[in-house]
Amino acid sequence: MAINKLPLLLLLSVILVFLNRPVLSETDEEDVLFTGINSYRTTQNLTTLNKNENAECLADGIADQFKNKPCTNDTGSATVPGTEPQFANYPQILAKCRLNVSDTRDGMIMPACVPRLDSSLVLTNFTKSQYSASLNDSKFVGMGIGKEDDWIVVVLTTNTPEGSFSEDTDTKHDDDDHDDSNGFTFRFGLVNYMLIFLFSICLFLY
Ligand SMILES: *[C@@H]1O[C@H](CO)[C@@H](O)[C@H](O)[C@H]1NC(C)=O
Ligand SMILES: *[C@@H]1O[C@H](CO)[C@@H](O)[C@H](O)[C@H]1NC(C)=O
Ligand SMILES: *[C@@H]1O[C@H](CO)[C@@H](O)[C@H](O)[C@H]1NC(C)=O
Ligand SMILES: *[C@@H]1O[C@H](CO)[C@@H](O)[C@H](O)[C@H]1NC(C)=O
Numbered sequence: 383m384a385i386n387k388l389p390l391l392l393l394l395s396v397i398l399v400f401l402n403r404p405v406l407s408e409t410d411e412e413d414v415l416f417t418g419i420n421s422y423r424t425t426q427n428l429t430t431l432n433k434n435e436n437a438e439c440l441a442d443g444i445a446d447q448f449k450n451k452p453c454t455n456d457t458g459s460a461t462v463p464g465t466e467p468q469f470a471n472y473p474q475i476l477a478k479c480r481l482n483v484s485d486t487r488d489g490m491i492m493p494a495c496v497p498r499l500d501s502s503l504v505l506t507n508f509t510k511s512q513y514s515a516s517l518n519d520s521k522f523v524g525m526g527i528g529k530e531d532d533w534i535v536v537v538l539t540t541n542t543p544e545g546s547f548s549e550d551t552d553t554k555h556d557d558d559d560h561d562d563s564n565g566f567t568f569r570f571g572l573v574n575y576m577l578i579f580l581f582s583i584c585l586f587l588y
């Protein structure tokens with residue numbers, strides 16, 4: 383009986399390993415770009431940019447607006463300056479992130495569209511496009527990155543009051559963020575436990 387269970391337990395382990403994979407790679411493109419931009423800053427003899435949670439929230443919101451727009455040769459980093467799309471619901475996106483126009487004015491929003499977010503193309507879309515001038519600007523001190531489908535958005539922040547991206551009120555948003563990521567892991571965890579449970583029942587019947 384104990385020997386019969388061994389192959390099933392092995393199968394179970396393999397399944398669990400595969401199930402855990404998506405969790406590990408979940409924020410890869412954003413992390414790769416974050417590191418890439420800071421390496422670029424270092425080669426330009428500039429300070430690295432710190433992660434800014436509010437800018438990240440805004441970047442997520444902007445990426446969400448872009449998600450159904452196709453990549454073309456005049457979208458994203460190839461946009462002619464001054465023709466960037468204006469979103470009617472921009473104030474709502476700001477409000478959702480507890481931000482306000484007056485403390486985001488000096489910031490910089492840079493959307494890029496790259497099929498499947500190929501990581502080498504994503505980085506050059508920022509460092510070798512019109513955006514490089516902003517990445518090479520010492521006034522920026524922080525950044526947040528968001529992505530949705532083929533779109534990835536970088537938001538830069540300054541240390542002036544007009545670009546600080548400081549929150550209007552308390553720090554509730556931070557907590558929301560943590561809940562979200564935990565929720566994601568938790569759901570995967572739950573699936574794993576349910577599988578173990580089902581397999582246990584099978585083994586029991588077996
Ligand atoms: C960065 O600084 C180093 C040493 O000070 C210098 O050799 C290099 O040319 C600088 N690079 C840029 C991009 O300014
Ligand atoms: C973009 O592509 C269109 C056709 O696909 C072409 O006519 C246009 O010249 C291209 N623009 C640039 C800036 O490459
Ligand atoms: C933004 O915040 C500033 C200072 O916190 C406040 O004076 C201003 O009224 C706010 N603006 C909006 C549009 O909420
Ligand atoms: C940006 O990404 C597009 C793919 O959407 C690619 O065709 C283009 O060459 C990239 N631009 C740069 C400057 O890397």
Ligand SMILES: *[C@@H]1O[C@H](CO)[C@@H](O)[C@H](O)[C@H]1NC(C)=O
Nearest residue numbers: 426509514515517518519520
């Ligand atoms: C970055 O900025 C410095 C100083 O403003 C300038 O000398 C350098 O050429 C810039 N590099 C790029 C790649 O734009």
